[in-house]
Amino acid sequence: MSRLFGRTHSQKHFSGSSGHFSRITVHCYSRRMMISLVGGKRKKFSKGQTPDRHHSIEQDPHTCKYGTDRLLKIESSKLCFMSRCFMSRDLTSLVKAFTIYVRPILEYCSVTWNPMLKKDIETLEKVQRRFTKRIPGLKDLTYCQRLTRLKLDSLELRRVRLDLIFTYKLVFGLTDLKLSDFFVLRNDARSRGHPYKLFLPGCSSTTRHNYFAHRVARTWNNLPEDSTNFSSLALFKRCLNSNILVRHCKIYYF
Numbered sequence: 621m622s623r624l625f626g627r628t629h630s631q632k633h634f635s636g637s638s639g640h641f642s643r644i645t646v647h648c649y650s651r652r653m654m655i656s657l658v659g660g661k662r663k664k665f666s667k668g669q670t671p672d673r674h675h676s677i678e679q680d681p682h683t684c685k686y687g688t689d690r691l692l693k694i695e696s697s698k699l700c701f702m703s704r705c706f707m708s709r710d711l712t713s714l715v716k717a718f719t720i721y722v723r724p725i726l727e728y729c730s731v732t733w734n735p736m737l738k739k740d741i742e743t744l745e746k747v748q749r750r751f752t753k754r755i756p757g758l759k760d761l762t763y764c765q766r767l768t769r770l771k772l773d774s775l776e777l778r779r780v781r782l783d784l785i786f787t788y789k790l791v792f793g794l795t796d797l798k799l800s801d802f803f804v805l806r807n808d809a810r811s812r813g814h815p816y817k818l819f820l821p822g823c824s825s826t827t828r829h830n831y832f833a834h835r836v837a838r839t840w841n842n843l844p845e846d847s848t849n850f851s852s853l854a855l856f857k858r859c860l861n862s863n864i865l866v867r868h869c870k871i872y873y874f
Contacts, residue, residue, distance in 0.1 A: 695747045698722055709756050715770055718751050723775075730779045731786050736830035741776050741871055748775055773862060780865045781857075783836040784843075788856050791816055802833045814845040839868045 699722055708714070726744055735741050752766040753759055767774065773781075789795045790802060799805070804819040818837040823829050844864065849855040 689743065695722055695725060696750070698725070699747060699751055711755060711770070714751075714755060715772070718748075722747065722751070726775060727778060727782065730782050731832055734779055734783075734830075734832070734835070736826075738870055745775050745871070748772070774869070774871075776869045776871060777862060777865050780839060780868050781860050783832070784840060784860060784865075785853070785857060787818075787836050787840050788850075788853060791818075792850075792853075794853065803837065812845075813841065814843060814848060814850065816850060817841045839865075842868070 699718075726747060735744060749763050752763065752770060752772070755766075755770070758766045758769060761769065786795075787803075790797060790799050791805070793799070806817045806819050808817075818840055820834065820837045820841065823831075823834060828834060847864070848859045
């Protein structure tokens, strides 16, 4: 914990029947990750937990830059540490370790914290790019070829998929959040495409244009009706293949 958050911030250590653990305020976490909080509220969470950043982030392109750089530094050190710890060079084991220990941190709360600039997208992608290049036998291949060989998707494409999955949960009431707080369903039966299209309000700022409600509404409305199954969440996830989502990525790796 001290290596991740630093020793300069207030940390309280406890030892009891549940073992040794640490507590740190969300304020300290947000200050190190350069993420601004709304309302000035502070919460405490235990080691192994992560702060709930939903409804509490104002995404600014300049703030996002410093947060992305900080995240890159942390995940790069984790990637190096993982390479030293795992003696096996087995392809399946290395990919499994990366998807368990490194990639979830890069994708945490991506619905609200999503880079909008291409340089920030590339910065996050560098972590997976370095990992795939370190695998024996794949060094001379391009990043696209390495992803195909390892059966992995780019991090940007995965963020697009996570946006759509969260939107599905909102539209069909699979979450405690209210749909009306984010979207308005269009009741225009004459429109082409699937019947669950969202109303897209106008905006005059780039930051608002890349906000979740605007960003995902454009992608959601363009889902093909013939190849998208809305009957269940599991079937909907199966329909979100790379061929459909790649057109909504700013940077193409295919």
